[in-house]
Amino acid sequence: MSxxxxxxxxxxxxxxxxxxxxxxxNANTSAVSILLPAISEDTGTSVETLQWAVTGYSLVGAAxxxxxxxxxxxxxxxxxxxxxxxxFVASCVMIALAGSGGMVIAGRVIQGAxxxxxxxxxxxxxxxxxxxxxxxxxxxxxxxxxxxGAAAGPLLGGVLVDATGWQGLFWIDAAVALxxxxxxxxxxxxxxxxxxxxxxxxxxxxLIALTLTPLILGVSKSGDWGWxxxxxxxxxxxxxxxxxxxIAVERRVAVPLLDLALLRNRVLVxxxxxxxxxxxxxxxxxxxxxxxxxxxxALDFSPFEAGLATLPATVGLxxxxxxxxxxxxxxxxxxxxxxxxxxxxxxxxxxxxxGASWTYAAFVLPLVAIAVGMGMSNGPAxxxxxxxxxENEVGGASGVSNMARYVGAAVATALAAxxxxxxxxxxxxxxxxxxxxxxxxxxxxxWMMAIFSxxxxxxxxxxARHRAATGTLNDAAAAAAAHLHTLPTSAxxxxxxxxxxxxxxxxxxxx
Numbered sequence: 001m002s003x004x005x006x007x008x009x010x011x012x013x014x015x016x017x018x019x020x021x022x023x024x025x026n027a028n029t030s031a032v033s034i035l036l037p038a039i040s041e042d043t044g045t046s047v048e049t050l051q052w053a054v055t056g057y058s059l060v061g062a063a064x065x066x067x068x069x070x071x072x073x074x075x076x077x078x079x080x081x082x083x084x085x086x087x088f089v090a091s092c093v094m095i096a097l098a099g100s101g102g103m104v105i106a107g108r109v110i111q112g113a114x115x116x117x118x119x120x121x122x123x124x125x126x127x128x129x130x131x132x133x134x135x136x137x138x139x140x141x142x143x144x145x146x147x148x149g150a151a152a153g154p155l156l157g158g159v160l161v162d163a164t165g166w167q168g169l170f171w172i173d174a175a176v177a178l179x180x181x182x183x184x185x186x187x188x189x190x191x192x193x194x195x196x197x198x199x200x201x202x203x204x205x206x207l208i209a210l211t212l213t214p215l216i217l218g219v220s221k222s223g224d225w226g227w228x229x230x231x232x233x234x235x236x237x238x239x240x241x242x243x244x245x246x247i248a249v250e251r252r253v254a255v256p257l258l259d260l261a262l263l264r265n266r267v268l269v270x271x272x273x274x275x276x277x278x279x280x281x282x283x284x285x286x287x288x289x290x291x292x293x294x295x296x297x298a299l300d301f302s303p304f305e306a307g308l309a310t311l312p313a314t315v316g317l318x319x320x321x322x323x324x325x326x327x328x329x330x331x332x333x334x335x336x337x338x339x340x341x342x343x344x345x346x347x348x349x350x351x352x353x354x355g356a357s358w359t360y361a362a363f364v365l366p367l368v369a370i371a372v373g374m375g376m377s378n379g380p381a382x383x384x385x386x387x388x389x390x391e392n393e394v395g396g397a398s399g400v401s402n403m404a405r406y407v408g409a410a411v412a413t414a415l416a417a418x419x420x421x422x423x424x425x426x427x428x429x430x431x432x433x434x435x436x437x438x439x440x441x442x443x444x445x446x447w448m449m450a451i452f453s454x455x456x457x458x459x460x461x462x463x464a465r466h467r468a469a470t471g472t473l474n475d476a477a478a479a480a481a482a483h484l485h486t487l488p489t490s491a492x493x494x495x496x497x498x499x500x501x502x503x504x505x506x507x508x509x510x511x
Contacts, residue, residue, distance in 0.1 A: 013187020014129040015138050018122035019145040021085065021180045025115045026149035026484055028092075028173050029057065030314065031157030032108070033290035034307050038166040045101025047291060048220075051417040053101075053108040054287060055216050055410045060112030062406030063208040066257050066399040068117035069124060070200050073193040077124045078184060084117030085181045092174035096167040116406070119146075119485060128191045139488065140474040143481030147321075150484055151314045154286065158307025197254050204257035207246035212407065215239040216414040223422035258403070259396045267388035268397055270463035272404045274337055274381040275486075277456045278374055279405040280412025281344065281449045282317070282483055285370065286310060287413050288420055289363075292442050297434035299360060312364055316371030317378075317483060322476030324379045325469040325489070333380040338460030340376025341453050343369050348450035354443050356435035377456060379479030383469045387491035394492055401486040412452065416445045 032054060040047045072080040091114055095107035123142060130138045160168040218235030225231045250256040262268055293299045293306040301309060328336040347369035354362075385401040386394050420441040427437035469475040469489040478487040 011129045011134070011138070013183060014125055015141065017180050017183040017188060018126045019142050020176065020183075021118050021122055022142055023145040023149035024173050024176045024180075025088070025118050026146045027153040027156055028111070028169065029115060030150045030153030030286065031169055031307075032057075033287045034154045034157040034294075034303055034310075035161060035166040035169065036290065037294045038161050038303060039101065039104055042166065043098065043101045043104065045104075048417065048421050050101055050104065051220065051287070051414065052105045054283070055220075055414045055417075056105055056109040057112035057115070058283070058406045058410035058413070059209065059212045059216060060109050061116040062212060062403050062410060063205050064113045065116040065120055065402050065406060067200065067202070067205045068113075069120035069399070070196075070255065071117075072121040072124055073196045074198055074200060076190045076192050077121050077128065078188045078190045080117060081121035081125060081188075082181060082184055084114050084121060085177050085184070087111075087114035088118060089174045089177045089181075090114075092170040092177065096170040096174070120402075123485070123487075125188060125191070129188075136474050136488070140477035143477045143485065143487045146484045147318045147477075147480040151311075151318045154290070154310045154314055155304075155307040158302070158304035161303035199254045201249070201253050201255060201257040203249045204246060204253065207242050207249060208257070208403075210242040211239050211246060212410060213239075214242070216410055219411070219414045219418055223418055223425070258400060259393070262389065262393065262396055262400060265388055265397075267384055267463050268400065270459045271337075271381045271384040271388070272401050274341070274377060274456050274459040274463070275385065275401050276404040276408035277341075277452050277459070278344075278378050278381065278408070278483060280408030281348070281370075281452055282313070282374055283409040284412040284416035284445070284449055285313060285348075288416055288442055288445055289313070291420075292438060293360075295438055298356075298438045301360075309360055309363075310367075312367040313371050316368055317375050318480050320372050320375030321379050321479040321482060324376050324479050325383070325475035326471030327376070328380040328383070329469060329471045333384050334460045334463045336380045337377045337384075337463065338457050340373045340378075340380075341456030341460060343373030343376065345373075345450050345453040345457065347373060348446045348453055351446040352443050352450060354439050354446070356433070356439045358439070373453070374483065375479075377460075378482040379475075380469075382478065382482035382486045383475070383489045383491050384463060385486055386488060387469075394488070398486045405484070412449070415448065419445045419448055 036047050036050050036053070039045070039053075040050055068080060068084065087110055091107045091111040094110070095104050098104045098107060123139065126138050126142055127135055157166075157169055160166070160172070164171075214235040218232045218239070221235075222229075222232050247260065250258050250260055289310055290306055293301045293309050294303065299309075324336060347366040350366035350369070351363070382401060385397050389397045422441075423444045424437045424441040427440045428434065432440070469478075469491040472490050475489045478489045481487055
């Protein structure tokens with residue numbers, strides 16, 4: 001075999017290992033909400049407690065997503081990627097063998113670290129293994145695999161609950177991750193960044209977790225403790241103190257987890273908040289619908305039926321997103337973001353009027369509106385995040401937006417779960433039927449997400465003019481994966497057409 005053929009073969013192996021791993025990680029992540037009722041019944045743990053299996057995953061992912069990439073740059077990307085896969089296998093086995101809800105939650109927390117590591121280092125390996133147009137194609141395929149996994153996850157989870165029990169998903173995921181480990185060992189060469197300082201911002205990682213954990217705990221337990229109780233306010237105080245300490249640390253470390261100078265960039269800040277809102281609302285929505293659709297007092301769907309019922313939101317989002325870059329190039333990124341969030345707001349407002357008499361057919365139109373709206377806002381917001389900074393800051397901007405996705409998912413899901421559970425309990429105490437109480441809980445949580453989505457409309461106003469993606473096939477793949485990960489587009493610094501770069505130079509102000 002010639003040297004060129006060996007290079008192509010190796011690049012193909014890297015592409016296979018990274019794409020399969022990101023597909024299985026994202027399918028696993030999106031499937032878990034569908035499994036919660038079955039896990040609750042099997043372990044005797046309340047669904048309210050099992051909410052931590054979702055929020056704990058996102059919480060740890062937020063803390064680790066940037067750090068794991070730094071570890072790969074310093075100690076070897078293949079080595080850290082393999083460690084992520086090994087942790088993923090161990091967490092899957094731990095969850096599949098779990099006899100208690102606490103063990104499931106612990107396994108999911110480990111899985112959050114594993115998943116973030118696989119995504120961060122996998123993308124780095126893919127970028128290093130390819131050059132030029134081949135690199136962009138490979139990254140786009142990676143993004144497409146991530147999007148397909150996220151869309152298929154709820155349906156796959158529903159099928160497996162009925163066919164094998166909820167444990168089946170984790171056994172299959174463990175087997176696939178093992179296959180990726182073998183493939184990686186056989187085809188992926190080690191790489192690192194010798195020019196990068198050897199220091200790792202471990203303190204920043206710990207402080208991110210310490211900021212988010214008491215915040216989510218306070219939000220989750222506020223219904224039991226009271227919003228103004230000492231315990232709740234104490235959690236919020238710890239979160240604020242840890243957040244302040246995080247900022248202080250980031251100002252002093254050599255290679256910070258978050259470059260605070262980036263926060264002076266209005267486009268980046270606005271797009272990051274838009275990304276946070278989008279990730280939070282889609283995760284909160286999937287959590288609520290997974291529970292409501294399966295509840296015997298609501299629609300009483302089987303896990304498979306519930307997974308099928310979420311398709312307008314999951315598949316719709318992925319199908320619409322690739323069409324958006326050309327729309328944004330024609331009408332402007334911030335206009336597209338604003339219209340997208342307006343549609344999402346409308347969808348949540350409609351669900352806010354849900355009643356116990358609603359059949360599934362009544363949910364389809366608002367779910368389609370939410371999916372179309374999120375597809376319109378996610379892609380341009382993700383593109384804006386990397387288009388608004390110089391080429392040497394693209395990695396930092398991408399890290400900020402990816403961290404925001406995890407933060408949004410953790411906080412919004414916890415808040416949605418708290419509102420849903422508290423309203424149901426209050427309605428039941430007032431003598432309402434279980435069906436009416438469930439509908440009231442879903443309505444209240446939907447109004448909260450409608451408010452968040454409307455804030456996204458305001459973010460579109462805040463975001464200044466910026467370079468928009470031109471609508472290439474690679475842009476379409478990046479847009480499809482935008483609710484999961486920030487990928488380079490034709491708008492990203494150093495990748496756009498040079499003449500377009502000259503025309504837009506005046507619009508890429510740092511503040």
